Amino acid sequence: MIKVLITLFTALLALALPAAWFGMNYSAAAGAISTKAEVKAEALSQLAASTPDLWRYNEHRIRDLLMRQPLDLNGDTARVIAADGDLLVEVDGKPRWPVIHRSAGLYDNGVEVGRVEVIHSIHPLLIGTLSVGVGALLLALGVNFGLRVLVLRAGAAVKALDEERARAQAILHSISDAVIATDAGDRVDYLNPVAEALTGWTLAEARGRDLSEVVRLIDENSLEPIENPLRRAMHEHQPRLFEGSAALVRRDGSSVAIEERAAPIVNEDGKVVGAVTIFGDVSAARSMALRITWAATHDTLTGLVNRREFEARVETALTSARNSDLGHVLCYLDLDQFKVVNDTCGHAAGDALLKQLATLLQAHLRDSDTLARLGGDEFGVLLQACPLERAERIAAELMAAVGALRFSWDGKVFAVGVSVGLAAVTAQSESTAALLSAADSACYLAKEQGRNRVCVYRSADVDMARRRQDMDWTSRLTLALEQQRFVLYYQRYRALGSAGEQHLEILLRLIDEQGAVVLPGSFLPAAERYNLMPAIDRWVIAEVCRRYAGLTESLGTPLVCAINLSGTSLNTEGLADYILEQIRLHDIAPASLCFEITETAAINNLSRTAELMKGLSDNGFRFALDDFGTGTSSFGYLRSLPVNYLKIDGHFVRQMDKDPMDRAMTESINRIGHIMGLKTVAEFAETDLIIDELRAVGVDFAQGYGVERPRPVPDGPAGPGPSAAPPAGSEPSPRA
Numbered sequence: 001m002i003k004v005l006i007t008l009f010t011a012l013l014a015l016a017l018p019a020a021w022f023g024m025n026y027s028a029a030a031g032a033i034s035t036k037a038e039v040k041a042e043a044l045s046q047l048a049a050s051t052p053d054l055w056r057y058n059e060h061r062i063r064d065l066l067m068r069q070p071l072d073l074n075g076d077t078a079r080v081i082a083a084d085g086d087l088l089v090e091v092d093g094k095p096r097w098p099v100i101h102r103s104a105g106l107y108d109n110g111v112e113v114g115r116v117e118v119i120h121s122i123h124p125l126l127i128g129t130l131s132v133g134v135g136a137l138l139l140a141l142g143v144n145f146g147l148r149v150l151v152l153r154a155g156a157a158v159k160a161l162d163e164e165r166a167r168a169q170a171i172l173h174s175i176s177d178a179v180i181a182t183d184a185g186d187r188v189d190y191l192n193p194v195a196e197a198l199t200g201w202t203l204a205e206a207r208g209r210d211l212s213e214v215v216r217l218i219d220e221n222s223l224e225p226i227e228n229p230l231r232r233a234m235h236e237h238q239p240r241l242f243e244g245s246a247a248l249v250r251r252d253g254s255s256v257a258i259e260e261r262a263a264p265i266v267n268e269d270g271k272v273v274g275a276v277t278i279f280g281d282v283s284a285a286r287s288m289a290l291r292i293t294w295a296a297t298h299d300t301l302t303g304l305v306n307r308r309e310f311e312a313r314v315e316t317a318l319t320s321a322r323n324s325d326l327g328h329v330l331c332y333l334d335l336d337q338f339k340v341v342n343d344t345c346g347h348a349a350g351d352a353l354l355k356q357l358a359t360l361l362q363a364h365l366r367d368s369d370t371l372a373r374l375g376g377d378e379f380g381v382l383l384q385a386c387p388l389e390r391a392e393r394i395a396a397e398l399m400a401a402v403g404a405l406r407f408s409w410d411g412k413v414f415a416v417g418v419s420v421g422l423a424a425v426t427a428q429s430e431s432t433a434a435l436l437s438a439a440d441s442a443c444y445l446a447k448e449q450g451r452n453r454v455c456v457y458r459s460a461d462v463d464m465a466r467r468r469q470d471m472d473w474t475s476r477l478t479l480a481l482e483q484q485r486f487v488l489y490y491q492r493y494r495a496l497g498s499a500g501e502q503h504l505e506i507l508l509r510l511i512d513e514q515g516a517v518v519l520p521g522s523f524l525p526a527a528e529r530y531n532l533m534p535a536i537d538r539w540v541i542a543e544v545c546r547r548y549a550g551l552t553e554s555l556g557t558p559l560v561c562a563i564n565l566s567g568t569s570l571n572t573e574g575l576a577d578y579i580l581e582q583i584r585l586h587d588i589a590p591a592s593l594c595f596e597i598t599e600t601a602a603i604n605n606l607s608r609t610a611e612l613m614k615g616l617s618d619n620g621f622r623f624a625l626d627d628f629g630t631g632t633s634s635f636g637y638l639r640s641l642p643v644n645y646l647k648i649d650g651h652f653v654r655q656m657d658k659d660p661m662d663r664a665m666t667e668s669i670n671r672i673g674h675i676m677g678l679k680t681v682a683e684f685a686e687t688d689l690i691i692d693e694l695r696a697v698g699v700d701f702a703q704g705y706g707v708e709r710p711r712p713v714p715d716g717p718a719g720p721g722p723s724a725a726p727p728a729g730s731e732p733s734p735r736a
Contacts, residue, residue, distance in 0.1 A: 002151055010144040017136035022129040026100075026122065033076070033102040033120045040066055040078065041104035041116040048108040056082060056114075062089045066116075077119040083112060095121035177280040181265075184234075184273050186211045198258075198281065200251030215277070220245035220257055220286075229262045234275045239263040245286070248279065257283040299373040301351055302358035310372035310380050314425070315432045317382060321425050328425035329391035331381035332439035333361075333398065336417035336451045338377040341407065349409040350377075353416070360405060364397050380439075388424050388456065395420045395454045403452065417452035419443050424457075473526035476513075481535060485511045488543055488713040490551070490561075493681060493701040496694055501558035503681075503701060504551075505596070506544055507710050508536070508564075533566035538578060540564075543713075544593070545586040550714040562594045562624060562645075567601030571608055576615050590620030594645065598626045610640050617642040624681065628669060639676075646673035648699070650684030657689050667697045674698070 043065045048055040055062075066078040066089065075093040082088050103117040178195035182188055188206045191214075196202050199214055206214045217226045226246060233239055239261065247255040260279035264272045297309035305313070317328045335357070342350040354377070361379065362371050370382040381398070383391050402418040421442030423435050442457040449455065480486060486508060493503040510518040527533050544561055552559050569575060583590060595616070597609065613623050624645035648669050656663040666682065673680045682694045685704035694702050 003148070006144055006147045006151075009147070010140040013143060014133075014137045014140035017139070018129050018133035021132040022125065025125050025128065029120060029122060029125060030100055030102065033100060033118050034104070036076070037102045037104040037116050037118040040118070041106055044080065044114075044116060045107050048106060048113055052108055056088055059089055063091060066091045075121070079117040079119075080106070080114060081117060082114045088114065095119055096123040098122055098126070177278050179276065179278050180211070180215065181276050182211050182274055186234075186275075188214050189274065198248060198250065198256065198279070211277075215279075216249040217258075217260070218247050218249055218255065220247040220255075228277070229260060233262040234264045234272050256281055257286045302355055302373050304358050304362075304379075305370055305372035307372065307374045307380075310370060310374065310382070311432055311436070313370050313382055314435060317384065317425050318429055318432060318435065321429065322427045326385050327387065329383040329386050329388055330423045330425055330435050330439045331383065331391065331395055331398075332374075332421040332423075332436070332443040333379040333381065334419050334421075334443050334447065335377035335379075335402070336419060336447070337414070338416055341409070341414050341416070344414075345409045345412065349407075352409065353407050353414075356405065356407065357402065357416075360401055361398055364394070364401055380436075382425075388422070391422055391424075392454060392456065395422060399452065399454060419446035419451050420454045421446055422454065422456045473523050474530045474532065477510075477523060477527055477532050477536070480510055481532075481539060486536070486539060486543075487511060487517075488540065488547070489710040490713050491703060491710045492555075492708050493703045494685075494691070494707040496691070496699055496702055501560055502555055503560045503562065503594075504555070505562040505703065506540065506564070506713070508540060528566060528568060531568055534569045534572045534575075537563075537565055537569040538575075541579060542582055545582040545588055547713050547715055548586060548588050548592065554714050558592075560592060560594050560622065562596050564596045564626065565601075567598070570597065570601060570612055576612060579616065579621070580619065590616075591622060594622035594624050596624045596626040596647065606640065610642075613642050627683075643678055645681055646670075646678045647681045647683060647703075650682075650704070653682045653690065653694070653704075654684040654686060657687075657693050663693065663697070666694070666699070670697055670699050 044055075044062060047058070047061060047065065051058065062080055066080065075095060077093050077095055078091045080088045080090075099119050099121050101117060101119050103115050105112050106114040106116060178198045179190070179192045180188060180195050180199075181190035188209050188211055191199070191201065191203045191206055196206075199206070201209075201214050211228060215228060217228055218224060219226050229241065241261050246258055246260055248258045249255050258279040259282045260277060262275060262277040265274040265276060267273050297306060298304065299306045314330060317330075320326055321328060338350065338353070341353055354373070357379075358371070358373065361381070365371055365381065366384075368384045369386075370380075370384075372380040372382075374380045383394060386394070399418050399420055402416060405416065407414045407416065421439045421444070423429075423438035423442060425435060429435055438457040442455040446453045446455040487510070489507040489509055490504045491507060493505075495503075508520050508524075510520070510523055512518050524533075527536055540563060544563055548559075548561065551561065579593075582588075583593070597613075601609070617623065622644040623642060624647050625641065625643045626647045627649045628646050646669065648666055652662045652665045652669070654662075656666050670680045670682075679700045681701040681703055682699045683703055685691050685694060685702035686706045688706060690704075691702050691706050
């Protein structure tokens, strides 16, 4: 029967295609010929209307309209036949037989005066129909063969489907995820072996049971029962993924962390006939995620909360203080003498000490409090819902516990202390950053007052205000460096003996945010304390080298520029290389620069200072020891420093005309300097009388307001210009 149907279908296909092709093309050709006859009849009707009596005798015009306008004949035959049947004109394109005829009437004011007939060959159409028939026959034969092959393969397909079903069963048995299939009523229909292992149910035991009995889900955090996403997938007709931390309660009552997905099974009519849920054991992955989260919020060495997490908890405490009457206290702890342990026994010992201290401090805090390691040897404590008075007692207990600790390493015993700063977290607190800054300020003040003590931040405290002001300067100075708001001044020396090369000292000023000139006494202490001086000193060195040519054009040559170097700059790597690079860049002779180093800075790191000075002196640079006489050491260390100039501290100079002791000190320093072959410079030479006394003593150079007020350093060849210095008495020394 199937073979008969196939034969009939293919025969119909072989006949129907050429017949349909011929019919459509014949209809199209007939329509085109009719249109051509109508168009040419319309054109001839216009001719007839324009010359009613003569149009039929205008054979040339009629023939032209038949052949070309408005449509070409393209091989068709066209005739014009009068109303009485006479053939007026014929344009014979000699169309090949067989042909079709189509005609259209000619009218003159509504009266038919003739007709136009067009004859068209359908020979190409027959040839095309024959070709289509051959193609249709071949197609029918191919379809017949294909259908017969499909019939032969149908049985094989059924067999393959059975094999595919068996293969799917094998895949479901071998995958690592658990797979459970249910019917439309949520009754279990299938479990793969992994699902059997995870749930504790066998397929035979679970089949026909409600899914909620076999797969019991709870929230891993709250342990509350949760809905299986399979029901939502069936209800919404789309796959669902459980969002949250789900755990599967197994048949024996134990639980395992899982990640579950569910999808509905829909038949051809769009009706849900069941569902499939897939889940896997993610206990290891979830445990790893928890460890990663813990590492992001905790210090790996001590196990305490890290700075980022601590700041987040302070932010939360600040929010609670603003929304309630609860007050909290922030503590900042900085260990004293911890560096001794690191330097003596190494970082392994320091790490062991930090671990002991973390355990010790945690033992003296409540469960609600937060202890954090903020970095290095600094710790933070957030005391929740704690009055400031109680916080002071807790801080004292922490300090006492740390002080009582004796740390032993490799037979050595160490004692450390801790300085503690407290800041109250109240509704009036500005921000987390302000709170941390306040506690840090209080801790720093505790260190300044002798270490191993507790200080409470109070905004009205003068020392605390100074500390906060210094901290504010750090950001302002950093911004000033970026915006190039530092400016240079200079102050010349006066030679008190024979004239020689000119000397001047470079002085630093700052243009503040409002455009006012700020003297260095306001910002240099903060720059020293927060290690900003190395960057500022390098800026000064580069600017002096860049402007040196302008100074020499203004003041003449030879010219020696004295530049102050801070104690922190002396300890930075690469300073000597930076100086050499700048003089090469600007083509300056090394002897044109003299670096001033204070006596205190030189003594604090004598070996490092001597090494730096020796290296630069060998390259031709000069050095001056500034503020000499204020230190506590003897003149002996001068033998190890390659100094060219000795600057006598201005405190001995400014009253030497009135105080014999100051005059004797000035004279002694000058004499020792000359014995060692050094030139001497006296600061604070503010009157002619003092300058005369210095000349009498034998000092080589005088510097101060009595010689010249500071002037802006020129940026080019222009002269020095009028003095732009502050009023007299506003600068305590020429270095200011």
